Amino acid sequence: MPCNKMADGPSLLWFRCDLRLADHPALTAAVIRSRPIIPVFIWGPEEDGDEQPGAASRWWLHQSLVELDRDLRSRGLRLVIRRGPTQESLTEILKTTGADAVYWNRRYEPALSRRDAQIEQALRRSGIEAQTFPGNVLFEPHEIRTKEGNPYRVFTPFWKACRARGEPGKPLPAPRRLIAPSQWPRSLEIAELQLEPKIDWAAGFRATWRPGARGAAKQIERFHAQALSAYARGRDRPDSLGTSRLSPHLHFGEITPRQVWHALGQPGRKGRGAKVSTAARSKFFAELGWREFAHHVLFHFPYTSDRPLRDDFKKFPWRRDARALKAWQRGQTGFPIVDAGMRELWTTGWMHNRVRMIVASFLTKDLLITWREGARWFWDTLVDADLANNTLGWQWTAGCGADAAPFFRIFNPVLQGRKFDPEGVYVRRWVPELAKLPLKFVHEPWKTPSEVLSASNVRLGDNYPRPIVSHAESRHAALEAFRSLRS
DNA sequence: TTTTGAGTTGTTCGA
DNA sequence: GTCGAACAACTCAAA
Numbered sequence: 186m187p188c189n190k191m192a193d194g195p196s197l198l199w200f201r202c203d204l205r206l207a208d209h210p211a212l213t214a215a216v217i218r219s220r221p222i223i224p225v226f227i228w229g230p231e232e233d234g235d236e237q238p239g240a241a242s243r244w245w246l247h248q249s250l251v252e253l254d255r256d257l258r259s260r261g262l263r264l265v266i267r268r269g270p271t272q273e274s275l276t277e278i279l280k281t282t283g284a285d286a287v288y289w290n291r292r293y294e295p296a297l298s299r300r301d302a303q304i305e306q307a308l309r310r311s312g313i314e315a316q317t318f319p320g321n322v323l324f325e326p327h328e329i330r331t332k333e334g335n336p337y338r339v340f341t342p343f344w345k346a347c348r349a350r351g352e353p354g355k356p357l358p359a360p361r362r363l364i365a366p367s368q369w370p371r372s373l374e375i376a377e378l379q380l381e382p383k384i385d386w387a388a389g390f391r392a393t394w395r396p397g398a399r400g401a402a403k404q405i406e407r408f409h410a411q412a413l414s415a416y417a418r419g420r421d422r423p424d425s426l427g428t429s430r431l432s433p434h435l436h437f438g439e440i441t442p443r444q445v446w447h448a449l450g451q452p453g454r455k456g457r458g459a460k461v462s463t464a465a466r467s468k469f470f471a472e473l474g475w476r477e478f479a480h481h482v483l484f485h486f487p488y489t490s491d492r493p494l495r496d497d498f499k500k501f502p503w504r505r506d507a508r509a510l511k512a513w514q515r516g517q518t519g520f521p522i523v524d525a526g527m528r529e530l531w532t533t534g535w536m537h538n539r540v541r542m543i544v545a546s547f548l549t550k551d552l553l554i555t556w557r558e559g560a561r562w563f564w565d566t567l568v569d570a571d572l573a574n575n576t577l578g579w580q581w582t583a584g585c586g587a588d589a590a591p592f593f594r595i596f597n598p599v600l601q602g603r604k605f606d607p608e609g610v611y612v613r614r615w616v617p618e619l620a621k622l623p624l625k626f627v628h629e630p631w632k633t634p635s636e637v638l639s640a641s642n643v644r645l646g647d648n649y650p651r652p653i654v655s656h657a658e659s660r661h662a663a664l665e666a667f668r669s670l671r672s
Numbered sequence: 673t674t675t676t677g678a679g680t681t682g683t684t685c686g687a
Numbered sequence: 688g689t690c691g692a693a694c695a696a697c698t699c700a701a702a
Contacts, residue, residue, distance in 0.1 A: 339679065340680070342678095420681095421681080539681075542681065581680085581681095588679070588680085590680085590682085591679090591682085593682075593683080594682045594683080595682070595683075596682065596683085597682080597683065597684095600682085600683075601682090660683085
């Protein structure tokens with residue numbers, strides 16, 4: 186039954202991309218309010234802004250919701266699941282539960298922050314307390330400004346301005362005691378959202394990831410103990426676990442950058458792991474900085490998710506080439522390091538950062554296919570798909586974005602392979618048909634003498650493709666295309 | 673207002 | 688094999 190006394194009703198805690206209990210400002214505020222808490226998650230077409238999350242991202246979301254529900258149940262609560270439209274769902278739950286407050290953490294994607302502002306106003310108009318709190322960033326996008334009061338477009342001064350604000354605050358602890366409502370509103374089962382694929386292709390995902398706050402904590406521990414001290418070099422090696430692998434956890438808010446910051450700022454567990462230098466730490470923190478920068482840029486230049494930040498790129502002569510695009514997507518370009526990356530992505534829902542740059546450079550510079558096709562594919566296949574990061578990353582590579590790579594920076598897939606996968610371990614792992622090729626040829630199988638090819642059981646054009654372009658020629662064509670922008 | 677220094681991740685070419 | 692310069696010019700951010 187609805188509760189009659191206004192200000193006495195339960196609080197709705199609206200979960201979005203903040204699927205955790207620790208360092209959760211909205212939850213902490215709800216706890217302080219000392220009313221029963223009803224945690225809600227709403228799945229709806231508008232919940233990811235402009236575009237629905239892709240299949241990989243939905244797989245992750247399902248697992249993460251299960252974890253969050255488990256954590257809530259261990260504290261006497263549960264996660265109420267609904268399907269959108271969002272505003273109608275919230276209103277209906279408020280009505281049936283007598284709740285009179287809604288708390289949530291802010292998101293900064295343009296479509297979402299607009300929509301959230303409308304919901305906030307509508308709730309207040311109907312006498313509901315609506316309170317929002319800082320989301321999963323160290324610095325909110327509007328906080329950081331140049332001396333002129335403008336948003337930043339260059340990373341280095343942006344990050345300098347962030348750092349000038351001092352250390353991020355300490356993370357909030359997970360609340361110990363939560364008050365349950367006397368009655369629970371109806372809820373869907375998580376499975377009813379049908380986030381998991383109908384055909385089970387997620388075995389590689391399960392083998393690679395453990396979604397949820399606990400998995401995130403394990404990942405941090407692993408990174409801190411085993412990789413952080415060698416981060417400056419190790420981060421570039423796709424054949425080993427040199428990076429933090431926190432991107433999907435951060436995207437879904439299972440962990441906050443503030444928690445990461447403070448966890449890595451502490452000395453490692455006694456007797457474990459190498460000593461971590463300040464330099465190694467700042468190197469990694471700058472990566473958190475890029476995440477901040479991506480949110481900053483998308484917030485202030487909301488059109489960039491589908492249009493270049495730099496206007497002159499409107500006339501860039503992108504090519505349409507459905508076959509080449511498909512070859513790229515499937516990992517069948519004939520360039521081993523590119524194909525390895527695209528297959529790692531397909532199998533695990535993730536790709537090493539260094540390799541993301543290589544495959545992105547290949548799509549935009551070698552194939553001259555627009556970055557938007559790449560961004561769309563990543564959006565659908567990455568478990569860490571994030572509008573701000575994806576947009577910034579692709580525009581950076583294509584040269585049309587904030588603080589973009591200079592146009593002449595065109596990756597050579599063979600050199601990149603030799604430099605960052607020097608033993609061919611990564612290529613052989615993800616392109617098993619090349620597993621027996623001698624190291625000398627593993628990054629350029631087309632140069633292999635035919636007797637070596639047959640001894641390695643490689644049949645070019647049959648079980649592994651010949652290169653779909655000549656890199657030297659494509660590079661030339663790309664430079665020409667960039668020159669055409671100038672006139 | 674004008675000036676100045678600088679700008680994540682590369683490659684190639686020629687000495 | 689190694690090294691430095693060239694690859695364009697532009698625009699950002701602060702002084």
